[in-house]
Amino acid sequence: MSKMHVKLTVNGREVEGLAEPRTLLIHFLRENLRITGPHIGCETSHCGACTVDIDGKSVKSCTVFVAQANGADVTTVEGLVNEDGSLGVIQEMFREHHGLQCGFCTPGMITRAHRLLQENPSPTEEEVRFGMAGNLCRCTGYQNIVKAILASADMLNAQKEAAE
Amino acid sequence: MIPAGFEYHRPTDTASAISILQEHGDEARVIAGGHSLIPMMKLRMADLAHVIDLQDIQEMKGIEIGADSVTLGAMVTQHELITHDGLAAAVPIIREAALQIADPQVRYVGTIGGNVANGDPGNDMPGLMQCLDASFELVGPDGTRTVAAREFYEAAYFTARDDEEILTRIMIPVPIAGTGQAYEKQKRKIGDYATAAAAVMVGNGAASVAMTNLADTPIWSAEASAALAGGDVEGCVAAMLDAIDPVEDNRGPVEFKKHVAAVMLRRAIARAVSRAG
Numbered sequence: 001m002s003k004m005h006v007k008l009t010v011n012g013r014e015v016e017g018l019a020e021p022r023t024l025l026i027h028f029l030r031e032n033l034r035i036t037g038p039h040i041g042c043e044t045s046h047c048g049a050c051t052v053d054i055d056g057k058s059v060k061s062c063t064v065f066v067a068q069a070n071g072a073d074v075t076t077v078e079g080l081v082n083e084d085g086s087l088g089v090i091q092e093m094f095r096e097h098h099g100l101q102c103g104f105c106t107p108g109m110i111t112r113a114h115r116l117l118q119e120n121p122s123p124t125e126e127e128v129r130f131g132m133a134g135n136l137c138r139c140t141g142y143q144n145i146v147k148a149i150l151a152s153a154d155m156l157n158a159q160k161e162a163a164e
Numbered sequence: 165m166i167p168a169g170f171e172y173h174r175p176t177d178t179a180s181a182i183s184i185l186q187e188h189g190d191e192a193r194v195i196a197g198g199h200s201l202i203p204m205m206k207l208r209m210a211d212l213a214h215v216i217d218l219q220d221i222q223e224m225k226g227i228e229i230g231a232d233s234v235t236l237g238a239m240v241t242q243h244e245l246i247t248h249d250g251l252a253a254a255v256p257i258i259r260e261a262a263l264q265i266a267d268p269q270v271r272y273v274g275t276i277g278g279n280v281a282n283g284d285p286g287n288d289m290p291g292l293m294q295c296l297d298a299s300f301e302l303v304g305p306d307g308t309r310t311v312a313a314r315e316f317y318e319a320a321y322f323t324a325r326d327d328e329e330i331l332t333r334i335m336i337p338v339p340i341a342g343t344g345q346a347y348e349k350q351k352r353k354i355g356d357y358a359t360a361a362a363a364v365m366v367g368n369g370a371a372s373v374a375m376t377n378l379a380d381t382p383i384w385s386a387e388a389s390a391a392l393a394g395g396d397v398e399g400c401v402a403a404m405l406d407a408i409d410p411v412e413d414n415r416g417p418v419e420f421k422k423h424v425a426a427v428m429l430r431r432a433i434a435r436a437v438s439r440a441g
Binding site: 020021022024048057058060063064065133134 | 165166167168170171172174195198199202203205206215217219243266267268269270272273354355
């Protein structure tokens with residue numbers, strides 16, 4: 001099968017490459033672009049470790065062909081740091097509240113939490129759990145992930161208020 | 165995990181998509197959200213030489229709310245079904261059911277058209293569309309035809325859609341005011357297909373009842389619907405238990421599934437009745 005030319009914006013940067021259409025976006029990110037934060041935890045689209053943000057939507061990048069993502073705007077966990085390279089709010093809160101152990105689900109969790117808080121800036125605990133249900137974690141038991149996301153919401157809302 | 169190679173097409177209108185289907189016959193398939201097809205391709209259970217991506221076809225997008233009917237473009241995502249206020253007001257059961265399908269990520273990309281066209285009895289929307297008496301618009305080389313959801317499903321993965329046709333739109337009659345609706349689903353965990361699920365619409369002397377994943381197709385029952393319309397809940401449950409034909413799998417044996425089916429149906433009826441009037 002012939003390769004196709006693909007062009008994406010990833011974490012604000014335009015990138016191009018050659019790939020077979022069957023290449024999954026997760027593999028293109030990890031292997032072609034060496035963006036290895038998003039992980040692969042399954043082959044049945046359940047675990048969400050590969051979650052990235054595509055055109056304002058949380059998407060499991062193991063279930064998107066790079067051909068389909070051609071032209072898209074993609075954000076990964078690497079793109080969620082502050083401009084000065086320090087941790088973003090959600091990343092900082094995962095650290096603060098012990099929302100990770102092995103760290104394998106964390107990039108997907110944080111990228112999903114980023115979108116969840118864009119859509120629902122002040123979620124209840126139940127809304128966080130339901131909104132994160134596409135992301136599996138084997139280590140934490142979720143409790144501290146929920147705390148981290150609720151704390152992130154508070155902090156982001158406080159920042160927004162201070163800016164106004 | 166690794167799908168076989170294919171040629172990729174991204175047409176911008178339905179007619180072009182159909183001509184690609186015609187050219188390549190059963191070597192080609194359309195891809196909508198891709199969240200049933202890509203998993204099958206990754207397991208090499210679907211092996212296609214040509215994949216036709218529908219994402220740039222604007223005429224398959226959008227939600228139109230009319231006085232008597234709602235029209236959903238086949239490429240409308242579950243996320244759009246959930247977040248569309250007009251749809252939640254006109255036919256609230258759609259949002260209720262969509263929130264029980266898969267998980268947030270899958271709902272951002274999975275489409276209503278893909279859900280109803282897939283033909284997997286595990287999908288939730290087919291039974292719901294039968295309950296609502298929706299119809300599906302199919303466009304093919306010879307033009308456009310409409311098939312009732314209640315006539316569409318023939319067996320697991322077999323539907324009334326011909327290979328060279330694309331399901332482009334879904335038309336749903338708006339239930340009359342005062343009709344109570346409920347979608348009740350028993351599942352093992354988030355994202356699981358139903359052990360049993362019931363879609364119920366009742367009120368104004370009418371009723372409609374359909375169930376999910378209890379046979380090789382969704383099951384709408386005229387007898388169960390008529391019984392419920394007459395206020396006979398036990399008659400409705402008995403007629404539905406007669407109509408379903410579950411098989412044993414890791415969600416449980418046949419007897420358990422029948423038990424859960426009756427529980428789901430009774431709960432859905434109770435909730436729909438409480439919302440009617």
